[in-house]
Amino acid sequence: MMTLNDIDTTDKTKFRLIGKSVLAYRFIVPHDAGLFVGDIIKIEDETKKYTFFAKVTDLFHESNFADQNWDTRPYSEQFYGLGEDVFIGVEAVPLGFIDEANIFRKPRTVPVKFSRVSIPGAEDFDFLKKVMGDIEVGVIRTGQEDLKGVPVKIPSAVLPQHMGVFATTGMGKSNFMRVFCASSMKARLFGLLIVDPHGEYVRGGKSSTGETSKGLPHYSAGKEGLAIFSIDKTNQKKYGANQLWLEYDDFRMGDLSLLYELSPAQSEAIEALEEFSGSKTIAFFLSVEDIESLPDQVKDGTYRGIYPEIADRLKSFHPSTLQSIQRKVKIIAHGNERFFRSKGSAIQEIINALHDHKVVLIDIPRMSERSELFILSMITRHILHEHRKTAEEFGIEDESAEQHQILIAIDEAQRVLASGGSSTQVFRECAMEGRKFGVGLCVITQQPKNVDPKVLAQINTFIIMGLGDRGDRDIVMSSAKQDLSRMEVEIQTLDRGETIISTLSIPFPVSTRIHKFEEYLTVLNAEKKEDIRDGLSTGFS
């Protein structure tokens, strides 16, 4: 009898590894397979008993036909019905593999040829739970799908090594920050400082895309983790906020360079006054009536003002330089009277709240951008100064375990961390040295290419959301500590609320769907709050 073997209609050439190297995998899928860039795939090496994971980076049409022009020939659409000779080629970048001991390892080997490729389920990512951090921000996203059972958590331990949030307007930056804040309020593992000039963290309101949103006080179950300092009486009453006060001594003449474009002569004059306290310099400039004649008065010995040592330092400067500086000091002192006064500061209270691992919101509604930077620089300088002092007293190494961790958020960070500016010294110091003292920056920007590359190089946690500008994507990809170069297509196609998180302790860049704040809030508020009386005896025995 004649032997005639059926050719199995299940095409085994698809979904099996056919290439390529340790750093690039390749396989093919049917021409109508629903695979997406960003999908995480699982490759099971039955021989070595390893399970590899890889991320789809590119998809392209391929065929087995020798004729290069097959798809442009007349009636060639007939092929698509023909099945397996037309297929989709898939390029994937390895993420790593789980060995026999269930330990995740870097991809230093390649799976056996023809290893089976499949789409992993949530249970396949159990190993990730061990390496995930503690500040939940979303769930793992694989292509178009979300793996609900695998929350993505940023490790708080690496936050003093700075975090960067990069996104163009409308990509979900504010939503991410509010989710991050809520999780920080819940976890209480570090202090987080945010200056909120538009009230979006305090009151909520409308996002850049016009959607209404809630504020952090709406997280009622986590209110212990929130401290608000406000200049607005209504908000103080409504949210139980503290009155924000800064005093003249919180100010340094150097702060002027952050707020104004200064001429070289003005910068020199300010530098000459750097050692004097804010209360003295402000009182001096507010008291001098005829500053254009000050150099002459000092030279003639006719100066009778309250701070002759300041006057003496300024005697060699041109009267117009002194006039300009006096004008600026007056604007600061009088323009910020709502929170800036000669005596009485809330900075120590703010620092205490931060050391108490709270999220601290500085609520300055309807204040100018200049006021925002003014406040931020003064508080940052105090935090850095205090942490540095503590480290010097106890020694960095000895104290590190007990050191308070603080993260300072700077929105539109390119304003103060651009290349070449010496005017923003305090933020620069924070970026370069802050990690030694437990002070990290949360650099939020939509123009990463305008941030000093030296600052970007200090950042170890990258939150990359949709970036329209190629230059911005390139600088972010080249600055991240993990190789993101193969994920360019995914970064380019990130949608609103989608992000790639690259941080040190999570072994590979994780595609994440950020929780929608309002939905996350509902979940958080529904969680059972630990009762302080739990475990205590509630009756007589």
Place this chain on the structure above:
Amino acid sequence: MPTDPLYEDSIAHVLDHIYLQVGDNMVEKFAAQSKITADDIHLITGAFRGIVSAIDGSNATIAESGGFALAAIRAAHTTFSGGERLSRAITPLRIVTIGPEHENEDYPILMKECFGIVPAKGLKNKDVLRVSAVLRDTLEYGVALSQVRTLPEGSLLLLDGTFRVTDANHDPVMQEIIQTAQNRGVLIAAIAKRTNAMWGGVHPLLPAMAGLAQKYGIRGPWWIKVDERIPDSTTYHKDKLGDLHVASFHPSKNVPFKLELPHGIADQTIEMIMCAIASCADDGRIPGYPYPLLDAHRTVVIDEPLIERVRQDLMKGFSVRGLNKEMFDMLFGDLHDDFERY
């Protein structure tokens, strides 16, 4: 390439020869001699939604020594409906020996396996290519018979080539295939990729037919039954199982193919067969050629990598039996292989 008068003369001579066959007024001459009118050429219209199954076989010489040769053979069917492949099946690759005995030893075994009969007359091991083709045909007809017995009524079975067999032992087999098809209501046709059919002593038949269709302004798929007196060769006249037809199946590309359909079938059945073939001849790879036959060919073809694999398996077998590479080379070695290395 440097020009040489002798070379140029030979090219000119060949072109003269070709021109004599197809040039000048060939179409007019053919029209006059064949007396074919536009009314004899039928347009193919309508659609076919049934099953089309195609059969093809493949043979390749694996190794040749002075006294004998080894060949690989196999056959396959591939079956489509509505542009989607329904199934495919293939015989295992068989390695057959041609020589040194006078009669082929594999032939009776294959005939027994495929049809349960022993060939009435042995197959002489004279011509390696012919013998391996006959052995391949045996498998191919075996697959065809199996298909024609199982295809549902109204399906079309396509054979590659003709109903005419190379070896007389296959005559009853082919008759059975055709008869079974007709009994079961399965349409059947044999399509040749190329033909040596001529008319008027020197003219090829297919270009003349295509030219005639063009001359009459016929566009789109067409077919014509060819009077048995038109072709020159007597092979078309004796012992025939089928009637000769020429058809072009593509709506815009006028590519004629030679077909054989069972002898004496009604015009209505011919129309159905032509319509069925045209419905699967719109593949962009080879417009006008039915893609199930293309798919069968791609499924069955024994290509160079496969030949090389068989050679390696043979070498491995030599080694297992204590025969070395030198012996293999002495038996099957070809200095051309060595030449190609340089």
